[in-house]
Amino acid sequence: MPNINQLHLHNLSCQRGEKCLFSGLELHLQSGDFVQIEGHNGIGKTSLLRIIAGLATPLKGTVHWNGEDIRHNRETFYSDLLYLGHASGIKPELTAWENLKFYQKISASKQGDEILWDVLQIVGLLGREDIVAAQLSAGQQKRIALARLWLSQAPLWILDEPFNAIDKSGVQVLTNLFEQHAERNGIVILTSHQEVPSNQLKIVRLEKFKFLE
Numbered sequence: 001m002p003n004i005n006q007l008h009l010h011n012l013s014c015q016r017g018e019k020c021l022f023s024g025l026e027l028h029l030q031s032g033d034f035v036q037i038e039g040h041n042g043i044g045k046t047s048l049l050r051i052i053a054g055l056a057t058p059l060k061g062t063v064h065w066n067g068e069d070i071r072h073n074r075e076t077f078y079s080d081l082l083y084l085g086h087a088s089g090i091k092p093e094l095t096a097w098e099n100l101k102f103y104q105k106i107s108a109s110k111q112g113d114e115i116l117w118d119v120l121q122i123v124g125l126l127g128r129e130d131i132v133a134a135q136l137s138a139g140q141q142k143r144i145a146l147a148r149l150w151l152s153q154a155p156l157w158i159l160d161e162p163f164n165a166i167d168k169s170g171v172q173v174l175t176n177l178f179e180q181h182a183e184r185n186g187i188v189i190l191t192s193h194q195e196v197p198s199n200q201l202k203i204v205r206l207e208k209f210k211f212l213e
């Protein structure tokens, strides 16, 4: 039986510029949770994801991963985390294949090339693997970035708008992957401006924690 992973956000407040966006945010998540952070444009969804990923500092509060404050335990936390932000993080001068190979190398994966072909097929880029990313469409570039999800061993996935530029069938394939990841002891936290076709999804409404002046 694998250990249960736990993420605990305690009393989080966030300030951007002069403005306090949210305060007193409490959230306990554990393996099996597939969560969407919801709220209107500008409420602070990206800011919250960046705080959870340790990329931004909250005004107040803490993020604990498996009982440890992420500020005191960065190495373990980052090896357990896959964060995909708005920017795709792919290298435009490399081909789709080279981008995946590069990711495989930096994540010290022991998997061989075979899985890269499988993943290229799943994300619909087989046959386009030799084209440099800069010459692919926005949706195809996004698919290269998302292909990392199939190569990742990290239990915690934090995904900012993973469905942007992705067509309807792609949204379904990704949603199925997120459900499977949660079922396999993982945690998925995402934002999305489109509906997520899953009945396993839990919604966290950021309005509930909006800072009222």
Ligand SMILES: Nc1ncnc2c1ncn2[C@@H]1O[C@H](COP(=O)(O)OP(=O)(O)OP(=O)(O)O)[C@@H](O)[C@H]1O
Pocket (backbone or CB within 6 Å): 016, 017, 021, 039, 040, 041, 042, 043, 044, 045, 046, 047, 048
């Ligand atoms: N670098 C920055 N400096 C100051 N304020 C910022 C900065 N980046 C964002 N903000 C402000 O912080 C607020 C929250 O931005 P954030 O991107 O977290 O919102 P969001 O809920 O993800 O929005 P969207 O749905 O439009 O993606 C916005 O009002 C924005 O103007």
